[in-house]
Amino acid sequence: MIKVGIVGGTGYTGGELLRILSTHPEAEVVAVSSRKDVGRKIHEVHPHLKGFYDIEFVLPELKNFDECDVVFTAVPHGEAMNYVPQFLEVGIKVIDLSADYRLKKEVYEEVYGKKHDAYFEAVYGLTELHREEIKKAKLVANPGCYPTGAILAAAPLAEKELIERVVFDSKSGITGAGASPTDFTHFPNLHESIVPYKITDHRHYYEMLQELKALQEDIRISFTPQVFPGSRGILTNAHIFLRGDLEEGEIKKIYEKFYEGCKFIRFQESVKLIYVRGSNFCDISIHKGKDRAVIISAIDNLVKGASGQAVQNMNVMFGLEEDEGLNYPPLFP
Known part of the structure; x- marks a missing residue:
């Protein structure tokens, strides 16, 4: 044990x-x-x-x-x-x-x-990107919740150097603000509302920049977070302006190959936060428009965005199966 x-x-x-x-x-x-x-x-x-x-x-x-x-x-x-x-x-x-x-x-x-x-x-603990380094690590820095969903949404295309620019639009549940109550999280101030904050200078941007630039040096990134009046979850719309004209099927193949063998990445036709609640899954859907691709990711910010990913990293560090203790379905509804 x-x-x-x-x-x-x-x-x-x-x-x-x-x-x-x-x-x-x-x-x-x-x-x-x-x-x-x-x-x-x-x-x-x-x-x-x-x-x-x-x-x-x-x-x-x-x-x-x-x-x-x-x-x-x-x-x-x-x-x-x-x-x-x-x-x-x-x-x-x-x-x-x-x-x-x-x-x-x-x-x-x-x-x-x-x-x-x-x-x-430290090794940056986004397991799907740094699994081999985590196996040998003494210190793992668990990623922030927003960067987890954002990086996973863009990494396969960045690795192929196919991104001209990516705009991350992310919405988080209130638990992302922590357990201590504030005016910002006070029920009347947030109920029936979605509130943008740190609109151009959120600290998690620098994690996205660090990890995606390691895959594609000349990538350009923008990020705006918002809070919605729910407890859990982060939904990220990654608006990716591509180099070249890729068909949706080609993009899907890139993602499937990049995440081959990743137990917590699931591809869905459509993504909803209620499909991942309480779980360590990151659900991804892929959509191609005329001017851009939109990659949508959904995670539970307290699980894949924090504690679940930390346990996933522990499993890798100690040579266990990656999903040990985490192999359970999300809560629904």
Whole structure:
């Protein structure tokens, strides 16, 4: 059994890690931290998990995680760097769900406005693109939720250098904003509305740029995120302006070959968020118009966009089947 620790177990991603790992046949959660809930049982903070755990929250100190094989850091941006080095130093593998190790040091400091005093080079944990590197990794930087859906929508065409420009239009459920309530997520402010925010300068843009430029250096990317009044999911419309005139059938063949053997990529005639809810799938549909191709992707932002992908990466790191503990159908309706 893989001994698992979670630093930051009370937020949405921490809770989702606990939910997924509760039935994982090859992993056991042995330590979960929360500064404000030390001594409380897991189910006292996450009532939906009652009966699945009988451990208490501990302080995020190394001595409480010393029996772990891997630790997930599910903490806010800028905090993971306080914990990651000490785990790596004693040989514990780390999967970081924050943004602290997704970007190059200088890019991170500029984008997030924080000095990075504990930088390590990590493998970017988009499993479908970096599976071989993840197998050998000690530190994996789990991707952001928006970049997961966006990159997966465009990567096959970028790899063939067929993109002139891509415009990502993405809509996310409210959980993407985190568990702490704000004016932005307050029910009357968001109900019956779709709200664009960070319209031209969202931080996740730089992950998209990093990963897609690695496939096609001269690609041009634009991105605008929006929030819709639902709990889960990210729907991304990738408007791809192509080099050359490809037929829809040709585009489909490119995608099918690129994602051959990828257990969590599903091609659908049409894509809906309710078809992936609660699952680690990324559903993709392909549409060709006269002026552009539109590739639509749908993910659950808390699963494939965060905790599920983190468990997928853990499976790869420890030589397990990629879908171990994740091979279940979405919730519908």
